[in-house]
Amino acid sequence: MTEVRYEILQQLGDIEREENVRILYACESGSRAWGFPSKDSDYDVRFIYVRPVEWYLSIFSGRDVIERPISDMLDINGWDLKKALNLFRKSNPPLLEWLQSPIPYFENRTVASRIREISPLSFSPKSCMFHYLNMARGNYREYLQGEQVRIKKYFYVLRPLLACEWIDTKGTMPPMEFELLVKTYMAKGSELRAIVEELLARKKAGDELDYEPQLQVINAYIESKLAYFERAAAAHKAPESLIDEKLDGLFRQVLKEVWG
Structure with a gap:
């Protein structure tokens, strides 16, 4: 470095x-x-x-x-x-x-x-949530449908969804670090977190993470969060x-x- x-x-x-x-x-x-x-x-x-x-x-x-x-x-x-x-x-x-x-x-x-x-005087939870929501939705639609998916693209859907979670619960700009968001919002010991942490370890180790079978546990999580944040983002008011x-x-x- x-x-x-x-x-x-x-x-x-x-x-x-x-x-x-x-x-x-x-x-x-x-x-x-x-x-x-x-x-x-x-x-x-x-x-x-x-x-x-x-x-x-x-x-x-x-x-x-x-x-x-x-x-x-x-x-x-x-x-x-x-x-x-x-x-x-x-x-x-x-x-x-x-x-x-x-x-x-x-x-x-x-x-x-x-x-x-x-x-803090200019932060808009509404506009930031929609930004991350659109990012997650676009990447999910383009890369993670079908039996074989671009496995590394899970990170580019999960991170913006976790950012939405942070904004929705804390009302502030989310931290950049993906691992901190995972530890905050994915239950320790859960199947979801175990799969995500395994993917992260593989990516850092240099695995190709190209086309692999869809990870149904993550897909189910993504779909439920996309539906939730569609409603949650719309409910936020744009600040003056x-x-x-x-x-x-x-x-x-x-x-x-x-x-x-």
Whole structure:
């Protein structure tokens, strides 16, 4: 990981120089941050950056995403701070996950911590539950029907369903770590948890986990949870946003902090 981390930081430095931006925060997303990487999983690096003040004063709208070509090892892309803050006020789950990633690469400004401090004011259980519910439903429909299924795709259905469970019971953004969600919501000693933990051990050990017979215990669990969260998500009320002025102030403060 040390060599990979060095390469990631080097590439982020290259992006700063080539794009004339300042990166405020960078972290790992995807399967490594969720806790179920394969041996050959790439690194999904996500970052938030800010451009010089003049860029935001133009009458033209510039591109607010920076992406680098995906290699065998690295998938690196980031969002402009203005884009990130607009998504934050809408309680965007991917962004909220970045901000609590268990694998940060660096945080050389205070912006990420300031966003975390005000996140309870913008968090929407309704929109986040629907995000995870749609993710689970889509992956279940596409990969886990029939006698033979893409067995590794169970993780990409179970994790969003467990995230829905966390939001429904705790009313906060769920942690990224899959194992923590399993331990919280799957009964110790149950057949379901035993099967899930065996799959997780196999994936971490590097098993291919390609097409295998459908796991009926997990499928039954998924179908019952999909039906439940359809009703539960709809019952949540969308909160009123209380942070617009705070975000304007934060954006201006960051511009001053970074560019003087």
